[in-house]
Amino acid sequence: MGTADGSPGTAxxxxxxxxxxxxIWDRTVLLDEAEAFLERRSLNDLKPNALFSVFLRVLVYHDGILIVTSNRAGTFDDAFKSRMQLALDSKKLDRRQQRQVWRNFLNHLLSLRAGDIDYDDVECYVSELAEYAINGREIRNSIATALKLAQFKGEEQ
Known part of the structure:
Protein backbone atom coordinates (compact mmCIF):
# COMPACT_ATOMS: atom_id res chain seq x y z
CA MET A 1 0.00 0.00 0.00
CA GLY A 2 2.99 2.28 -0.17
CA THR A 3 3.57 2.59 3.55
CA ALA A 4 7.05 2.59 5.02
CA ASP A 5 6.68 -0.34 7.39
CA GLY A 6 3.50 -1.98 6.09
CA SER A 7 1.88 -1.91 9.53
CA PRO A 8 -1.88 -1.38 9.83
CA GLY A 9 -1.33 1.76 11.95
CA THR A 10 0.91 3.35 9.32
CA ALA A 11 -1.50 2.30 6.57
CA ILE A 24 -9.60 19.37 0.46
CA TRP A 25 -8.54 19.41 -3.18
CA ASP A 26 -11.91 18.09 -4.42
CA ARG A 27 -10.19 15.22 -6.23
CA THR A 28 -10.97 11.59 -6.97
CA VAL A 29 -8.84 8.84 -5.42
CA LEU A 30 -7.62 6.05 -7.70
CA LEU A 31 -6.70 2.73 -6.11
CA ASP A 32 -5.01 0.85 -8.94
CA GLU A 33 -4.67 -2.94 -8.83
CA ALA A 34 -6.58 -3.11 -5.57
CA GLU A 35 -6.70 -6.89 -5.36
CA ALA A 36 -3.51 -6.74 -3.30
CA PHE A 37 -5.53 -5.90 -0.18
CA LEU A 38 -9.22 -6.16 -1.06
CA GLU A 39 -9.37 -9.89 -1.74
CA ARG A 40 -11.34 -12.27 0.42
CA ARG A 41 -9.90 -12.58 3.87
CA SER A 42 -8.44 -15.83 5.14
CA LEU A 43 -7.75 -17.29 8.54
CA ASN A 44 -4.16 -18.11 7.58
CA ASP A 45 -2.72 -14.64 7.01
CA LEU A 46 -3.65 -11.98 9.54
CA LYS A 47 -1.65 -9.03 8.17
CA PRO A 48 -3.76 -8.63 4.99
CA ASN A 49 -6.86 -9.03 7.17
CA ALA A 50 -5.69 -6.15 9.37
CA LEU A 51 -4.98 -3.94 6.34
CA PHE A 52 -8.40 -4.79 4.92
CA SER A 53 -10.09 -3.85 8.21
CA VAL A 54 -8.18 -0.56 8.29
CA PHE A 55 -9.22 0.20 4.72
CA LEU A 56 -12.90 -0.45 5.44
CA ARG A 57 -12.78 1.63 8.63
CA VAL A 58 -11.21 4.62 6.84
CA LEU A 59 -13.45 4.20 3.79
CA VAL A 60 -16.57 4.63 5.94
CA TYR A 61 -15.59 8.27 6.60
CA HIS A 62 -14.62 9.09 3.01
CA ASP A 63 -17.39 11.01 1.27
CA GLY A 64 -15.60 11.50 -2.04
CA ILE A 65 -15.18 9.36 -5.11
CA LEU A 66 -12.94 6.32 -5.00
CA ILE A 67 -12.16 4.46 -8.22
CA VAL A 68 -10.80 0.95 -7.76
CA THR A 69 -9.22 -1.03 -10.59
CA SER A 70 -8.48 -4.73 -10.60
CA ASN A 71 -7.94 -7.65 -12.91
CA ARG A 72 -9.55 -9.94 -10.34
CA ALA A 73 -12.59 -8.07 -9.03
CA GLY A 74 -14.37 -11.40 -8.60
CA THR A 75 -12.08 -12.14 -5.66
CA PHE A 76 -13.00 -8.99 -3.71
CA ASP A 77 -14.24 -9.53 -0.19
CA ASP A 78 -18.03 -9.29 0.18
CA ALA A 79 -17.63 -6.61 2.86
CA PHE A 80 -15.98 -4.35 0.30
CA LYS A 81 -18.34 -5.26 -2.56
CA SER A 82 -21.32 -4.30 -0.40
CA ARG A 83 -19.88 -0.77 -0.13
CA MET A 84 -19.51 -0.27 -3.88
CA GLN A 85 -22.09 1.92 -5.54
CA LEU A 86 -21.16 1.06 -9.13
CA ALA A 87 -19.14 -1.78 -10.61
CA LEU A 88 -18.10 -1.75 -14.24
CA ASP A 89 -16.69 -4.73 -16.08
CA SER A 90 -14.61 -4.25 -19.18
CA LYS A 91 -15.03 -6.94 -21.78
CA LYS A 92 -12.31 -8.19 -24.06
CA LEU A 93 -11.68 -5.96 -27.04
CA ASP A 94 -12.94 -7.15 -30.40
CA ARG A 95 -10.73 -6.73 -33.50
CA ARG A 96 -12.27 -3.37 -34.45
CA GLN A 97 -11.72 -2.02 -30.95
CA GLN A 98 -8.16 -3.32 -30.90
CA ARG A 99 -7.39 -1.55 -34.19
CA GLN A 100 -8.75 1.65 -32.69
CA VAL A 101 -6.63 1.27 -29.54
CA TRP A 102 -3.51 0.69 -31.68
CA ARG A 103 -4.34 3.79 -33.72
CA ASN A 104 -5.03 5.88 -30.61
CA PHE A 105 -1.63 5.03 -29.12
CA LEU A 106 0.12 5.62 -32.44
CA ASN A 107 -1.63 8.98 -32.84
CA HIS A 108 -0.54 9.87 -29.33
CA LEU A 109 3.07 9.11 -30.28
CA LEU A 110 2.66 11.20 -33.40
CA SER A 111 1.37 14.13 -31.33
CA LEU A 112 4.42 13.81 -29.07
CA ARG A 113 6.72 13.59 -32.07
CA ALA A 114 8.36 10.65 -30.31
CA GLY A 115 11.39 9.61 -32.31
CA ASP A 116 11.85 9.27 -36.02
CA ILE A 117 8.87 7.01 -36.73
CA ASP A 118 7.36 6.25 -40.13
CA TYR A 119 3.73 6.28 -38.96
CA ASP A 120 2.33 5.36 -42.38
CA ASP A 121 4.50 2.25 -42.38
CA VAL A 122 3.38 1.28 -38.89
CA GLU A 123 -0.28 2.02 -39.70
CA CYS A 124 -0.30 -0.62 -42.43
CA TYR A 125 0.34 -3.29 -39.76
CA VAL A 126 -2.49 -2.23 -37.42
CA SER A 127 -5.01 -4.76 -38.80
CA GLU A 128 -2.45 -7.54 -38.51
CA LEU A 129 -1.55 -6.49 -34.96
CA ALA A 130 -5.24 -6.45 -33.99
CA GLU A 131 -5.42 -10.20 -34.69
CA TYR A 132 -3.57 -10.86 -31.42
CA ALA A 133 -5.94 -11.14 -28.46
CA ILE A 134 -4.35 -8.55 -26.17
CA ASN A 135 -5.76 -5.78 -24.02
CA GLY A 136 -5.13 -2.04 -24.04
CA ARG A 137 -2.37 -2.22 -21.45
CA GLU A 138 -0.54 -4.86 -23.48
CA ILE A 139 -0.92 -2.75 -26.63
CA ARG A 140 0.50 0.28 -24.81
CA ASN A 141 3.40 -1.80 -23.49
CA SER A 142 4.08 -3.23 -26.96
CA ILE A 143 4.28 0.24 -28.47
CA ALA A 144 6.49 1.53 -25.65
CA THR A 145 8.83 -1.45 -26.03
CA ALA A 146 8.98 -1.07 -29.81
CA LEU A 147 9.78 2.63 -29.43
CA LYS A 148 12.59 1.93 -26.95
CA LEU A 149 13.98 -0.82 -29.18
CA ALA A 150 13.90 1.47 -32.23
CA GLN A 151 15.61 4.24 -30.26
CA PHE A 152 18.26 1.79 -29.04
CA LYS A 153 18.89 0.47 -32.55
CA GLY A 154 19.13 4.03 -33.83
CA GLU A 155 21.78 4.83 -31.22
CA GLU A 156 23.81 1.75 -32.22
CA GLN A 157 24.17 2.89 -35.82
Missing part, protein backbone atom coordinates in the same frame (compact mmCIF):
# COMPACT_ATOMS: atom_id res chain seq x y z
CA UNK A 12 -4.40 3.86 8.43
CA UNK A 13 -2.64 7.22 8.81
CA UNK A 14 -1.62 7.14 5.15
CA UNK A 15 -5.14 6.36 3.93
CA UNK A 16 -6.63 9.03 6.18
CA UNK A 17 -4.24 11.62 4.74
CA UNK A 18 -4.97 10.55 1.14
CA UNK A 19 -8.73 10.71 1.65
CA UNK A 20 -8.44 13.99 3.56
CA UNK A 21 -6.38 15.61 0.80
CA UNK A 22 -8.79 14.36 -1.85
CA UNK A 23 -11.57 16.14 0.03
Missing amino acids: EKYLQSVFSLSG
Whole structure:
Protein backbone atom coordinates (compact mmCIF):
# COMPACT_ATOMS: atom_id res chain seq x y z
CA MET A 1 0.00 0.00 0.00
CA GLY A 2 2.99 2.28 -0.17
CA THR A 3 3.57 2.59 3.55
CA ALA A 4 7.05 2.59 5.02
CA ASP A 5 6.68 -0.34 7.39
CA GLY A 6 3.50 -1.98 6.09
CA SER A 7 1.88 -1.91 9.53
CA PRO A 8 -1.88 -1.38 9.83
CA GLY A 9 -1.33 1.76 11.95
CA THR A 10 0.91 3.35 9.32
CA ALA A 11 -1.50 2.30 6.57
CA GLU A 12 -4.40 3.86 8.43
CA LYS A 13 -2.64 7.22 8.81
CA TYR A 14 -1.62 7.14 5.15
CA LEU A 15 -5.14 6.36 3.93
CA GLN A 16 -6.63 9.03 6.18
CA SER A 17 -4.24 11.62 4.74
CA VAL A 18 -4.97 10.55 1.14
CA PHE A 19 -8.73 10.71 1.65
CA SER A 20 -8.44 13.99 3.56
CA LEU A 21 -6.38 15.61 0.80
CA SER A 22 -8.79 14.36 -1.85
CA GLY A 23 -11.57 16.14 0.03
CA ILE A 24 -9.60 19.37 0.46
CA TRP A 25 -8.54 19.41 -3.18
CA ASP A 26 -11.91 18.09 -4.42
CA ARG A 27 -10.19 15.22 -6.23
CA THR A 28 -10.97 11.59 -6.97
CA VAL A 29 -8.84 8.84 -5.42
CA LEU A 30 -7.62 6.05 -7.70
CA LEU A 31 -6.70 2.73 -6.11
CA ASP A 32 -5.01 0.85 -8.94
CA GLU A 33 -4.67 -2.94 -8.83
CA ALA A 34 -6.58 -3.11 -5.57
CA GLU A 35 -6.70 -6.89 -5.36
CA ALA A 36 -3.51 -6.74 -3.30
CA PHE A 37 -5.53 -5.90 -0.18
CA LEU A 38 -9.22 -6.16 -1.06
CA GLU A 39 -9.37 -9.89 -1.74
CA ARG A 40 -11.34 -12.27 0.42
CA ARG A 41 -9.90 -12.58 3.87
CA SER A 42 -8.44 -15.83 5.14
CA LEU A 43 -7.75 -17.29 8.54
CA ASN A 44 -4.16 -18.11 7.58
CA ASP A 45 -2.72 -14.64 7.01
CA LEU A 46 -3.65 -11.98 9.54
CA LYS A 47 -1.65 -9.03 8.17
CA PRO A 48 -3.76 -8.63 4.99
CA ASN A 49 -6.86 -9.03 7.17
CA ALA A 50 -5.69 -6.15 9.37
CA LEU A 51 -4.98 -3.94 6.34
CA PHE A 52 -8.40 -4.79 4.92
CA SER A 53 -10.09 -3.85 8.21
CA VAL A 54 -8.18 -0.56 8.29
CA PHE A 55 -9.22 0.20 4.72
CA LEU A 56 -12.90 -0.45 5.44
CA ARG A 57 -12.78 1.63 8.63
CA VAL A 58 -11.21 4.62 6.84
CA LEU A 59 -13.45 4.20 3.79
CA VAL A 60 -16.57 4.63 5.94
CA TYR A 61 -15.59 8.27 6.60
CA HIS A 62 -14.62 9.09 3.01
CA ASP A 63 -17.39 11.01 1.27
CA GLY A 64 -15.60 11.50 -2.04
CA ILE A 65 -15.18 9.36 -5.11
CA LEU A 66 -12.94 6.32 -5.00
CA ILE A 67 -12.16 4.46 -8.22
CA VAL A 68 -10.80 0.95 -7.76
CA THR A 69 -9.22 -1.03 -10.59
CA SER A 70 -8.48 -4.73 -10.60
CA ASN A 71 -7.94 -7.65 -12.91
CA ARG A 72 -9.55 -9.94 -10.34
CA ALA A 73 -12.59 -8.07 -9.03
CA GLY A 74 -14.37 -11.40 -8.60
CA THR A 75 -12.08 -12.14 -5.66
CA PHE A 76 -13.00 -8.99 -3.71
CA ASP A 77 -14.24 -9.53 -0.19
CA ASP A 78 -18.03 -9.29 0.18
CA ALA A 79 -17.63 -6.61 2.86
CA PHE A 80 -15.98 -4.35 0.30
CA LYS A 81 -18.34 -5.26 -2.56
CA SER A 82 -21.32 -4.30 -0.40
CA ARG A 83 -19.88 -0.77 -0.13
CA MET A 84 -19.51 -0.27 -3.88
CA GLN A 85 -22.09 1.92 -5.54
CA LEU A 86 -21.16 1.06 -9.13
CA ALA A 87 -19.14 -1.78 -10.61
CA LEU A 88 -18.10 -1.75 -14.24
CA ASP A 89 -16.69 -4.73 -16.08
CA SER A 90 -14.61 -4.25 -19.18
CA LYS A 91 -15.03 -6.94 -21.78
CA LYS A 92 -12.31 -8.19 -24.06
CA LEU A 93 -11.68 -5.96 -27.04
CA ASP A 94 -12.94 -7.15 -30.40
CA ARG A 95 -10.73 -6.73 -33.50
CA ARG A 96 -12.27 -3.37 -34.45
CA GLN A 97 -11.72 -2.02 -30.95
CA GLN A 98 -8.16 -3.32 -30.90
CA ARG A 99 -7.39 -1.55 -34.19
CA GLN A 100 -8.75 1.65 -32.69
CA VAL A 101 -6.63 1.27 -29.54
CA TRP A 102 -3.51 0.69 -31.68
CA ARG A 103 -4.34 3.79 -33.72
CA ASN A 104 -5.03 5.88 -30.61
CA PHE A 105 -1.63 5.03 -29.12
CA LEU A 106 0.12 5.62 -32.44
CA ASN A 107 -1.63 8.98 -32.84
CA HIS A 108 -0.54 9.87 -29.33
CA LEU A 109 3.07 9.11 -30.28
CA LEU A 110 2.66 11.20 -33.40
CA SER A 111 1.37 14.13 -31.33
CA LEU A 112 4.42 13.81 -29.07
CA ARG A 113 6.72 13.59 -32.07
CA ALA A 114 8.36 10.65 -30.31
CA GLY A 115 11.39 9.61 -32.31
CA ASP A 116 11.85 9.27 -36.02
CA ILE A 117 8.87 7.01 -36.73
CA ASP A 118 7.36 6.25 -40.13
CA TYR A 119 3.73 6.28 -38.96
CA ASP A 120 2.33 5.36 -42.38
CA ASP A 121 4.50 2.25 -42.38
CA VAL A 122 3.38 1.28 -38.89
CA GLU A 123 -0.28 2.02 -39.70
CA CYS A 124 -0.30 -0.62 -42.43
CA TYR A 125 0.34 -3.29 -39.76
CA VAL A 126 -2.49 -2.23 -37.42
CA SER A 127 -5.01 -4.76 -38.80
CA GLU A 128 -2.45 -7.54 -38.51
CA LEU A 129 -1.55 -6.49 -34.96
CA ALA A 130 -5.24 -6.45 -33.99
CA GLU A 131 -5.42 -10.20 -34.69
CA TYR A 132 -3.57 -10.86 -31.42
CA ALA A 133 -5.94 -11.14 -28.46
CA ILE A 134 -4.35 -8.55 -26.17
CA ASN A 135 -5.76 -5.78 -24.02
CA GLY A 136 -5.13 -2.04 -24.04
CA ARG A 137 -2.37 -2.22 -21.45
CA GLU A 138 -0.54 -4.86 -23.48
CA ILE A 139 -0.92 -2.75 -26.63
CA ARG A 140 0.50 0.28 -24.81
CA ASN A 141 3.40 -1.80 -23.49
CA SER A 142 4.08 -3.23 -26.96
CA ILE A 143 4.28 0.24 -28.47
CA ALA A 144 6.49 1.53 -25.65
CA THR A 145 8.83 -1.45 -26.03
CA ALA A 146 8.98 -1.07 -29.81
CA LEU A 147 9.78 2.63 -29.43
CA LYS A 148 12.59 1.93 -26.95
CA LEU A 149 13.98 -0.82 -29.18
CA ALA A 150 13.90 1.47 -32.23
CA GLN A 151 15.61 4.24 -30.26
CA PHE A 152 18.26 1.79 -29.04
CA LYS A 153 18.89 0.47 -32.55
CA GLY A 154 19.13 4.03 -33.83
CA GLU A 155 21.78 4.83 -31.22
CA GLU A 156 23.81 1.75 -32.22
CA GLN A 157 24.17 2.89 -35.82
